[in-house]
Amino acid sequence: MSYTMPEFLAHAIAMEREAAERYLELADMMEAHNNLEVAALFRDMVRYSNLHGDSIVERAAGLELPTLKSWQYRWVAPTEVGDEDAFDYTMTPWQALEYARENEGRAMNFYRTVSETSTDPTIKPLAMEFATEEADHMMALDKMISQTQRP
């Protein structure tokens, strides 16, 4: 898994955009549950993801980025959702938080692995910086999970 800078940035941008979209869905859903505290956390994460995505787009200015396939950066489905009942599922706040945490964990592992395996001295510290940001998001989610009733 050795990326060029354009490949790495393309993944990072796609991941931030996907995260922003999913957090927006989760925020809307939590409002439907009338859990405004968890909704507010997800709205904050929409904002962070968009800001981070925008800053990576700026950094990528002038580079030609490769086009990625959707499955190269997608969030996984909620683990509670089986194949058969994936279609009429309503998440509780706890499940939404766990779902977000799982995907943040995937993103963090991705960045960390890139940082550890990259031989490019400009990618290494950048990937580590992104991994640290994801770790911060995971901590915020963990804090909220500890305050949320498990279903």
Added chain:
Amino acid sequence: MSYTMPEFLAHAIAMEREAAERYLELADMMEAHNNLEVAALFRDMVRYSNLHGDSIVERAAGLELPTLKSWQYRWVAPTEVGDEDAFDYTMTPWQALEYARENEGRAMNFYRTVSETSTDPTIKPLAMEFATEEADHMMALDKMISQTQRP
């Protein structure tokens, strides 16, 4: 899993749109592999999915459809793609066909289950009709898989 007609049509439209997008990605990828035969099959499936989606949109005219969450109709990731190497994966034609087949199978099962469990006499036959279409797609994929070299 008992849907109202608007819920059922919203799922069906979302599934057709998602399928069209994924088939387009797969077709592009197969052209990059220079496998024009498999690319042509996927382009046909883009067209069928769009046509079917359009016809369902027509049928839904005048109904207010619910908004679905992305994970309620998403294709699953290719099974060959693990968490760690999901990011620099290149599919062979055989893997692309298997991936498409798996997702067609999920769609077929979804429609069949709706048809079997629905108590609405207008939804039952419609869901069975859609299940039959997906079965046709699976047969086309199976035929191509049998002619494609396994990696």
